[in-house]
Amino acid sequence: MGNPKQKWTSEEEEALRAGVAKHGTGKWKNIQKDPEFNHFLYSRSNIDLKDKWRNMSVSANSQGSREKSRTTKAKANPDAPATPLPNTQTSTSITPAANGSSADAVMDDxxxxxxxxxxxxxxxxxxxxxxxxxxxxxxxxxxxxxxxxxxxxxxxxxxxxxxxxxxxxxxxxxxxxxxxxxxxxxxxxxxxxxxxxxxxxxxxxxxxxxxxxxxxxxxxxxxxxxxxxxxxxxxxxxxxxxxVKEAERVSRMAEDTDSLLQLAKEIFEKCSRGEIVLMA
DNA sequence: TTTAGGGGTATGC
DNA sequence: GCATACCCCTAAA
The missing domain is CATH 1.10.10.10 (Winged helix-like DNA-binding domain superfamily/Winged helix DNA-binding domain)
Structure with a gap:
């Protein structure tokens, strides 16, 4: 469209993942402003982060195109939030769909x-x-x-x-x-x-x-x-x-757990090298 | 103001 | 031609 396409680098993707792990999904502005990730994400807007996370989640869920997953979800159940999650997620702040918010939405309904x-x-x-x-x-x-x-x-x-x-x-x-x-x-x-x-x-x-x-x-x-x-x-x-919903939810929780494990490993490695790890 | 969702266009296969 | 990635617009909170 207007601006030429700017492909996401792996560093940017990592920064986004880490940002989501730290702030939670939906806190795109916070992630974007966070000095920890800002040097990777300074050229991206919060909307870019949201879109990228959406794309990543589509690939992670391997549900084919973004449109497919979105339209089917939205039209089948307009009340249910369709916030996906590719990988990491903290238990704080926003609760993502992957942690069962779709099921919760049913309960809320x-x-x-x-x-x-x-x-x-x-x-x-x-x-x-x-x-x-x-x-x-x-x-x-x-x-x-x-x-x-x-x-x-x-x-x-x-x-x-x-x-x-x-x-x-x-x-x-x-x-x-x-x-x-x-x-x-x-x-x-x-x-x-x-x-x-x-x-x-x-x-x-x-x-x-x-x-x-x-x-x-x-x-x-x-x-x-x-x-x-x-x-x-x-x-x-x-x-x-x-x-079926429950099975999907459990599967996503397993992915989350895996990501958290990776994060814990990284923190452990940093700590064992004597580096200071700041926790949000 | 920020976010989510929908849609358009470019790109790679 | 199709799927995907990226960007933009708009409604809602």
Whole structure:
């Protein structure tokens, strides 16, 4: 564009790494001003540092291009911060994504009243699972639903409040039926949801004639069973996604630990040479 | 003012 | 042509 490209030297990269190790990610201005790194980074702006760190993190995560990693992250979960980390990181100041901030972001999300689509869908699945399993003909009240879900899933502190709003929303969407203070899955929703392709009349007729008087129960039972299966499948899918996230987080922590080990070695070597090492 | 995220362009393969 | 590196712009905190 305007200025000619100025390739990053290995010294600059090292200075940046050391700066991040000292100040943490996101403290680009501090790193840039730090006299310890300034002679390497004087020609770089804080924005340059940020961009370079971003590029380094993309390579370190070997996720292909910057655009890929960024756009997918940002669009899939706009609330989650996408700050990456290539290598070193102190435990002070800013907490990087690599140390689990993405997971934390999910946790943070669950503490908000406004749920993102994924969380809302997760809660819906939990609700359907609870109602399908409890099978209370009069419906289940909020306490029963909360109790059921708490036994099976880890939930945030204000889960009850979140669940209440979720339940109200499902009632508003005509997916649940509220009778007094109890909630139950709407029959027509169950039937519609669990029979995705409408069956031809011919296939239904013989059943109708055979099960006159019992039609409601049979269909309902099948629908409830199907609803339970769907809820179960959704939950399994969610658990699998969480497991993948956790695996990624652990992998990144291992990389961080490695970097810290290298840093400790350097400090040890300096100390053993009698050099004074200043710690921030 | 600083940072994060998105986008454009140059460069190397 | 594609992936990557670098630079710039802009919104948000």
């Amino acid at each position: 669950s503490s908000k009243c406004l749920l993102d689509g994924k969380t809302a869908s997760k809660y819906n699945a939990m609700i359907y699972e609870a109602l399908s399993t409890l099978k209370d003909p009069n419906g289940s009240d909020t306490s029963a639903i909360v109790g059921f879900i708490e036994q099976r899933h880890e939930v945030p502190q204000n889960f009850r409040r979140l669940l209440s709003s979720r339940l109200r929303r499902l009632v508003a969407q005509d997916k649940l039926e509220k009778v007094q203070n109890c909630y139950k899955i709407k029959r027509d929703v169950l039937v519609a949801a669990k029979t995705p392709t409408p069956k031809p009349k011919e296939t239904i007729r013989p059943r109708q004639s055979q099960t006159t008087g019992y039609l409601g129960d049979t269909v309902e039972e099948a629908a409830v069973g199907a609803a339970y299966k769907v809820a179960e499948a959704e939950n399994k899918s969610f658990v699998a996604a969480e497991a």
